[in-house]
Amino acid sequence: MINTIEQYKEQKGKDNLLLAYKGIITESLTTNLLSLAENKLAMVEYNSRLKKKVFHILVEVLQNIYHNYSDLKHAPEEFHDIMVMIIKSDNSYDIVAGNYLPKKYTVSLQNRIESVNAMDSESLRMTYRNRLDEGVFSDKGRAGLGIMDMVRKSGQALEYDFLSIDKDFSFFSIKVKIKN
């Protein structure tokens, strides 16, 4: 079980915390966060393959949050804050992120993650290719490619949880572990 709010409090000030951000998200903030992450990774990680993987998955995590941000248009302002952290361990990185979302979307998101988590690598590959094959203009709901991509590139099931905040909103936490 992952709770990004707790983890954020716990990690603040620790050496292995590469990057932490809490606040609103915009297109230019996404760009800046990615650039900051890339610079930090360049300083601490010599394995270019791992560095690239971490950066790539961070792109998906952040853009996934950004693309769904409009769901919060009518939400109270305090629910507009997102959180993201990159935590470095000896041989792995954790990307931990969190965002509020309207409760009505939690079930479909949970189902999507569960179905991807349950796939072995071969069925994940086939499902991904089929979805890709549909191209951009079929628009069968939101991509869903992002979640599959995170699992494929990290080789790990996604750790996630929903924390009920009030009757309309939950806080969604996600953790992607990227091993060398």
Place this chain on the structure above:
Amino acid sequence: MEAYYLEATPKTPKLDFNPEANNFVISGRSIPENSIEFYKPLLDWLEKYINNPKKSINFEVKLEYFNTSSSKCLVEIFRKFEKIHQAGHELTIEWYYDEEDEDMQESGEDFKDIIKVPFRMIQNKG
């Protein structure tokens, strides 16, 4: 028909599409938030180009990486080349990747599997 050329930025690739040349290139990274907005002009350009393409075309894809929303646009771009190929023109897509980059290799294999044109996987040297 005018060439379609864009310089690379930290989030978008270089696009080099000259109708007088036999070689088209896309290179760099492709991680824009709104991929459709970025690729739509190129797709429109290709839609015109396929009416009167060269006899023989090589399309080099030299991407460092791309986000999942770009991948859907890449499929649409490759579909335009499929049409050129179906019309009997000689066409090859070349997918370049670094030796250690199994993710980009895997991505190339994904496209190769779903695009019906000669698709060569080329490992970058050194």
